Amino acid sequence: MSTDGDPFAQPGIREVVHETRDLGDANSRLRVAVARHFGLPVADVMALTHLQVHGAMSQRQLAEGLGISTSAVTVMLDRLEPLGLMTRVPDPHDRRRTLVHVYSAAADPLGVYGAIARPFLRLSEEDRRHAIRLLPQLREILEESVAAVEALPPVTGARVPPTPAPEG
Structure with a gap:
Protein backbone atom coordinates (compact mmCIF):
# COMPACT_ATOMS: atom_id res chain seq x y z
CA MET A 1 0.00 0.00 0.00
CA SER A 2 1.37 3.40 -0.94
CA THR A 3 1.82 6.10 1.67
CA ASP A 4 1.92 8.82 -1.00
CA GLY A 5 -0.91 11.25 -1.56
CA ASP A 6 -3.93 11.74 0.65
CA PRO A 7 -4.06 8.94 3.22
CA PHE A 8 -7.77 9.63 3.74
CA ALA A 9 -8.37 8.47 0.16
CA GLN A 10 -7.66 4.91 1.35
CA PRO A 11 -10.69 2.85 2.49
CA GLY A 12 -11.27 2.86 6.24
CA ILE A 13 -8.49 5.31 7.14
CA ARG A 14 -10.84 8.12 8.17
CA GLU A 15 -12.89 5.73 10.31
CA VAL A 16 -9.90 4.17 12.08
CA VAL A 17 -8.40 7.62 12.76
CA HIS A 18 -11.71 8.80 14.23
CA GLU A 19 -12.21 5.65 16.32
CA THR A 20 -8.64 5.88 17.62
CA ARG A 21 -9.20 9.53 18.51
CA ASP A 22 -12.41 8.59 20.32
CA LEU A 23 -10.57 5.82 22.19
CA GLY A 24 -7.97 8.37 23.28
CA ASP A 25 -10.71 10.74 24.42
CA ALA A 26 -12.33 7.95 26.46
CA ASN A 27 -8.96 7.13 28.02
CA SER A 28 -8.54 10.81 28.94
CA ARG A 29 -11.97 10.81 30.59
CA LEU A 30 -10.96 7.68 32.53
CA ARG A 31 -7.83 9.47 33.79
CA VAL A 32 -9.99 12.40 34.91
CA ALA A 33 -12.37 10.01 36.72
CA VAL A 34 -9.46 8.28 38.49
CA ALA A 35 -7.95 11.67 39.39
CA ARG A 36 -11.28 12.80 40.86
CA HIS A 37 -11.59 9.51 42.76
CA PHE A 38 -8.21 10.09 44.41
CA GLY A 39 -8.68 13.85 44.67
CA LEU A 40 -5.51 14.34 42.63
CA PRO A 41 -4.45 16.34 39.60
CA VAL A 42 -4.61 14.42 36.31
CA ALA A 43 -0.81 14.82 35.99
CA ASP A 44 -0.41 12.66 39.11
CA VAL A 45 -2.55 9.92 37.56
CA MET A 46 -0.43 10.14 34.42
CA ALA A 47 2.67 9.62 36.61
CA LEU A 48 1.07 6.59 38.28
CA THR A 49 0.17 5.16 34.88
CA HIS A 50 3.67 5.81 33.54
CA LEU A 51 5.21 3.93 36.45
CA GLN A 52 2.72 1.06 36.12
CA VAL A 53 3.61 0.69 32.44
CA HIS A 54 7.38 1.17 32.67
CA GLY A 55 8.17 -0.03 36.20
CA ALA A 56 10.26 1.56 38.92
CA MET A 57 12.57 4.35 37.80
CA SER A 58 14.54 7.29 39.09
CA GLN A 59 12.88 10.64 39.67
CA ARG A 60 14.88 12.04 36.72
CA GLN A 61 13.64 9.26 34.43
CA LEU A 62 10.07 9.87 35.58
CA ALA A 63 10.44 13.60 34.90
CA GLU A 64 11.79 12.90 31.41
CA GLY A 65 9.02 10.38 30.70
CA LEU A 66 6.35 12.89 31.71
CA GLY A 67 8.02 15.91 30.13
CA ILE A 68 8.16 17.83 33.43
CA SER A 69 10.91 19.10 35.71
CA THR A 70 12.52 17.01 38.43
CA SER A 71 11.35 19.57 40.99
CA ALA A 72 7.75 19.05 39.81
CA VAL A 73 8.24 15.30 40.27
CA THR A 74 9.50 15.88 43.81
CA VAL A 75 6.39 17.92 44.65
CA MET A 76 4.21 15.23 43.08
CA LEU A 77 5.90 12.46 45.05
CA ASP A 78 5.55 14.46 48.27
CA ARG A 79 1.81 14.48 47.56
CA LEU A 80 1.46 10.81 46.46
CA GLU A 81 3.75 9.03 48.91
CA PRO A 82 1.67 9.78 52.04
CA LEU A 83 -1.36 8.32 50.19
CA GLY A 84 0.50 5.03 49.68
CA LEU A 85 0.21 5.29 45.90
CA MET A 86 3.96 5.35 45.33
CA THR A 87 7.11 5.19 47.35
CA ARG A 88 10.76 6.18 47.01
CA VAL A 89 13.34 3.52 47.82
CA PRO A 90 17.14 3.49 47.55
CA ASP A 91 18.44 2.06 44.27
CA PRO A 92 20.13 -1.24 45.19
CA HIS A 93 22.74 -0.66 42.45
CA ASP A 94 23.52 3.01 43.14
CA ARG A 95 23.22 4.41 46.66
CA ARG A 96 23.10 7.97 45.29
CA ARG A 97 19.86 7.30 43.43
CA THR A 98 16.30 6.81 44.56
CA LEU A 99 13.82 4.68 42.65
CA VAL A 100 10.13 5.48 42.51
CA HIS A 101 7.79 2.48 42.87
CA VAL A 102 4.03 2.55 42.31
CA TYR A 103 1.47 0.34 43.99
CA SER A 104 0.50 -2.61 41.83
CA ALA A 105 -2.76 -4.03 40.57
CA ALA A 106 -2.16 -7.05 42.85
CA VAL A 149 3.93 15.43 13.91
CA GLU A 150 7.05 16.30 15.92
CA ALA A 151 9.05 16.25 12.66
CA LEU A 152 6.78 18.84 11.03
CA PRO A 153 8.03 22.43 10.99
CA PRO A 154 6.64 24.59 13.81
CA VAL A 155 3.49 26.52 13.08
CA THR A 156 3.60 30.26 13.58
CA GLY A 157 0.60 32.48 13.00
CA ALA A 158 -1.51 29.52 11.94
CA ARG A 159 -4.40 30.17 9.65
CA VAL A 160 -6.34 26.97 9.35
CA PRO A 161 -8.79 26.85 6.47
CA PRO A 162 -12.36 26.05 7.50
CA THR A 163 -13.41 22.43 7.24
CA PRO A 164 -15.86 21.98 4.37
CA ALA A 165 -19.37 20.96 5.28
CA PRO A 166 -20.09 17.24 4.76
CA GLU A 167 -21.73 16.37 1.49
CA GLY A 168 -25.08 14.88 1.48
Missing part, protein backbone atom coordinates in the same frame (compact mmCIF):
# COMPACT_ATOMS: atom_id res chain seq x y z
CA ALA A 107 -2.19 -4.68 45.83
CA ASP A 108 -5.26 -2.71 44.78
CA PRO A 109 -6.45 -1.44 48.16
CA LEU A 110 -8.91 1.03 46.67
CA GLY A 111 -10.46 -1.24 44.02
CA VAL A 112 -9.57 1.02 41.10
CA TYR A 113 -8.09 -1.71 38.91
CA GLY A 114 -11.14 -3.89 39.41
CA ALA A 115 -13.47 -1.03 38.50
CA ILE A 116 -11.46 -0.41 35.32
CA ALA A 117 -11.25 -4.10 34.38
CA ARG A 118 -14.82 -5.28 35.05
CA PRO A 119 -16.43 -3.71 31.94
CA PHE A 120 -13.96 -5.65 29.75
CA LEU A 121 -15.69 -8.85 30.89
CA ARG A 122 -18.42 -7.98 28.36
CA LEU A 123 -15.95 -8.88 25.60
CA SER A 124 -15.76 -12.53 24.66
CA GLU A 125 -12.47 -14.25 25.31
CA GLU A 126 -11.87 -14.28 21.54
CA ASP A 127 -12.49 -10.52 21.32
CA ARG A 128 -10.12 -9.90 24.25
CA ARG A 129 -7.41 -11.94 22.51
CA HIS A 130 -8.01 -10.00 19.30
CA ALA A 131 -7.73 -6.70 21.21
CA ILE A 132 -4.49 -7.90 22.82
CA ARG A 133 -3.07 -8.50 19.33
CA LEU A 134 -4.41 -5.29 17.79
CA LEU A 135 -3.93 -2.66 20.51
CA PRO A 136 -0.11 -2.85 20.60
CA GLN A 137 -0.09 -2.29 16.84
CA LEU A 138 -2.34 0.74 17.25
CA ARG A 139 -0.07 2.06 20.01
CA GLU A 140 2.95 1.72 17.70
CA ILE A 141 1.07 3.53 14.94
CA LEU A 142 0.19 6.33 17.35
CA GLU A 143 3.87 6.59 18.37
CA GLU A 144 4.78 6.87 14.69
CA SER A 145 2.13 9.57 14.35
CA VAL A 146 3.67 11.43 17.31
CA ALA A 147 7.09 11.28 15.66
CA ALA A 148 5.66 12.42 12.33
Whole structure:
Protein backbone atom coordinates (compact mmCIF):
# COMPACT_ATOMS: atom_id res chain seq x y z
CA MET A 1 0.00 0.00 0.00
CA SER A 2 1.37 3.40 -0.94
CA THR A 3 1.82 6.10 1.67
CA ASP A 4 1.92 8.82 -1.00
CA GLY A 5 -0.91 11.25 -1.56
CA ASP A 6 -3.93 11.74 0.65
CA PRO A 7 -4.06 8.94 3.22
CA PHE A 8 -7.77 9.63 3.74
CA ALA A 9 -8.37 8.47 0.16
CA GLN A 10 -7.66 4.91 1.35
CA PRO A 11 -10.69 2.85 2.49
CA GLY A 12 -11.27 2.86 6.24
CA ILE A 13 -8.49 5.31 7.14
CA ARG A 14 -10.84 8.12 8.17
CA GLU A 15 -12.89 5.73 10.31
CA VAL A 16 -9.90 4.17 12.08
CA VAL A 17 -8.40 7.62 12.76
CA HIS A 18 -11.71 8.80 14.23
CA GLU A 19 -12.21 5.65 16.32
CA THR A 20 -8.64 5.88 17.62
CA ARG A 21 -9.20 9.53 18.51
CA ASP A 22 -12.41 8.59 20.32
CA LEU A 23 -10.57 5.82 22.19
CA GLY A 24 -7.97 8.37 23.28
CA ASP A 25 -10.71 10.74 24.42
CA ALA A 26 -12.33 7.95 26.46
CA ASN A 27 -8.96 7.13 28.02
CA SER A 28 -8.54 10.81 28.94
CA ARG A 29 -11.97 10.81 30.59
CA LEU A 30 -10.96 7.68 32.53
CA ARG A 31 -7.83 9.47 33.79
CA VAL A 32 -9.99 12.40 34.91
CA ALA A 33 -12.37 10.01 36.72
CA VAL A 34 -9.46 8.28 38.49
CA ALA A 35 -7.95 11.67 39.39
CA ARG A 36 -11.28 12.80 40.86
CA HIS A 37 -11.59 9.51 42.76
CA PHE A 38 -8.21 10.09 44.41
CA GLY A 39 -8.68 13.85 44.67
CA LEU A 40 -5.51 14.34 42.63
CA PRO A 41 -4.45 16.34 39.60
CA VAL A 42 -4.61 14.42 36.31
CA ALA A 43 -0.81 14.82 35.99
CA ASP A 44 -0.41 12.66 39.11
CA VAL A 45 -2.55 9.92 37.56
CA MET A 46 -0.43 10.14 34.42
CA ALA A 47 2.67 9.62 36.61
CA LEU A 48 1.07 6.59 38.28
CA THR A 49 0.17 5.16 34.88
CA HIS A 50 3.67 5.81 33.54
CA LEU A 51 5.21 3.93 36.45
CA GLN A 52 2.72 1.06 36.12
CA VAL A 53 3.61 0.69 32.44
CA HIS A 54 7.38 1.17 32.67
CA GLY A 55 8.17 -0.03 36.20
CA ALA A 56 10.26 1.56 38.92
CA MET A 57 12.57 4.35 37.80
CA SER A 58 14.54 7.29 39.09
CA GLN A 59 12.88 10.64 39.67
CA ARG A 60 14.88 12.04 36.72
CA GLN A 61 13.64 9.26 34.43
CA LEU A 62 10.07 9.87 35.58
CA ALA A 63 10.44 13.60 34.90
CA GLU A 64 11.79 12.90 31.41
CA GLY A 65 9.02 10.38 30.70
CA LEU A 66 6.35 12.89 31.71
CA GLY A 67 8.02 15.91 30.13
CA ILE A 68 8.16 17.83 33.43
CA SER A 69 10.91 19.10 35.71
CA THR A 70 12.52 17.01 38.43
CA SER A 71 11.35 19.57 40.99
CA ALA A 72 7.75 19.05 39.81
CA VAL A 73 8.24 15.30 40.27
CA THR A 74 9.50 15.88 43.81
CA VAL A 75 6.39 17.92 44.65
CA MET A 76 4.21 15.23 43.08
CA LEU A 77 5.90 12.46 45.05
CA ASP A 78 5.55 14.46 48.27
CA ARG A 79 1.81 14.48 47.56
CA LEU A 80 1.46 10.81 46.46
CA GLU A 81 3.75 9.03 48.91
CA PRO A 82 1.67 9.78 52.04
CA LEU A 83 -1.36 8.32 50.19
CA GLY A 84 0.50 5.03 49.68
CA LEU A 85 0.21 5.29 45.90
CA MET A 86 3.96 5.35 45.33
CA THR A 87 7.11 5.19 47.35
CA ARG A 88 10.76 6.18 47.01
CA VAL A 89 13.34 3.52 47.82
CA PRO A 90 17.14 3.49 47.55
CA ASP A 91 18.44 2.06 44.27
CA PRO A 92 20.13 -1.24 45.19
CA HIS A 93 22.74 -0.66 42.45
CA ASP A 94 23.52 3.01 43.14
CA ARG A 95 23.22 4.41 46.66
CA ARG A 96 23.10 7.97 45.29
CA ARG A 97 19.86 7.30 43.43
CA THR A 98 16.30 6.81 44.56
CA LEU A 99 13.82 4.68 42.65
CA VAL A 100 10.13 5.48 42.51
CA HIS A 101 7.79 2.48 42.87
CA VAL A 102 4.03 2.55 42.31
CA TYR A 103 1.47 0.34 43.99
CA SER A 104 0.50 -2.61 41.83
CA ALA A 105 -2.76 -4.03 40.57
CA ALA A 106 -2.16 -7.05 42.85
CA ALA A 107 -2.19 -4.68 45.83
CA ASP A 108 -5.26 -2.71 44.78
CA PRO A 109 -6.45 -1.44 48.16
CA LEU A 110 -8.91 1.03 46.67
CA GLY A 111 -10.46 -1.24 44.02
CA VAL A 112 -9.57 1.02 41.10
CA TYR A 113 -8.09 -1.71 38.91
CA GLY A 114 -11.14 -3.89 39.41
CA ALA A 115 -13.47 -1.03 38.50
CA ILE A 116 -11.46 -0.41 35.32
CA ALA A 117 -11.25 -4.10 34.38
CA ARG A 118 -14.82 -5.28 35.05
CA PRO A 119 -16.43 -3.71 31.94
CA PHE A 120 -13.96 -5.65 29.75
CA LEU A 121 -15.69 -8.85 30.89
CA ARG A 122 -18.42 -7.98 28.36
CA LEU A 123 -15.95 -8.88 25.60
CA SER A 124 -15.76 -12.53 24.66
CA GLU A 125 -12.47 -14.25 25.31
CA GLU A 126 -11.87 -14.28 21.54
CA ASP A 127 -12.49 -10.52 21.32
CA ARG A 128 -10.12 -9.90 24.25
CA ARG A 129 -7.41 -11.94 22.51
CA HIS A 130 -8.01 -10.00 19.30
CA ALA A 131 -7.73 -6.70 21.21
CA ILE A 132 -4.49 -7.90 22.82
CA ARG A 133 -3.07 -8.50 19.33
CA LEU A 134 -4.41 -5.29 17.79
CA LEU A 135 -3.93 -2.66 20.51
CA PRO A 136 -0.11 -2.85 20.60
CA GLN A 137 -0.09 -2.29 16.84
CA LEU A 138 -2.34 0.74 17.25
CA ARG A 139 -0.07 2.06 20.01
CA GLU A 140 2.95 1.72 17.70
CA ILE A 141 1.07 3.53 14.94
CA LEU A 142 0.19 6.33 17.35
CA GLU A 143 3.87 6.59 18.37
CA GLU A 144 4.78 6.87 14.69
CA SER A 145 2.13 9.57 14.35
CA VAL A 146 3.67 11.43 17.31
CA ALA A 147 7.09 11.28 15.66
CA ALA A 148 5.66 12.42 12.33
CA VAL A 149 3.93 15.43 13.91
CA GLU A 150 7.05 16.30 15.92
CA ALA A 151 9.05 16.25 12.66
CA LEU A 152 6.78 18.84 11.03
CA PRO A 153 8.03 22.43 10.99
CA PRO A 154 6.64 24.59 13.81
CA VAL A 155 3.49 26.52 13.08
CA THR A 156 3.60 30.26 13.58
CA GLY A 157 0.60 32.48 13.00
CA ALA A 158 -1.51 29.52 11.94
CA ARG A 159 -4.40 30.17 9.65
CA VAL A 160 -6.34 26.97 9.35
CA PRO A 161 -8.79 26.85 6.47
CA PRO A 162 -12.36 26.05 7.50
CA THR A 163 -13.41 22.43 7.24
CA PRO A 164 -15.86 21.98 4.37
CA ALA A 165 -19.37 20.96 5.28
CA PRO A 166 -20.09 17.24 4.76
CA GLU A 167 -21.73 16.37 1.49
CA GLY A 168 -25.08 14.88 1.48
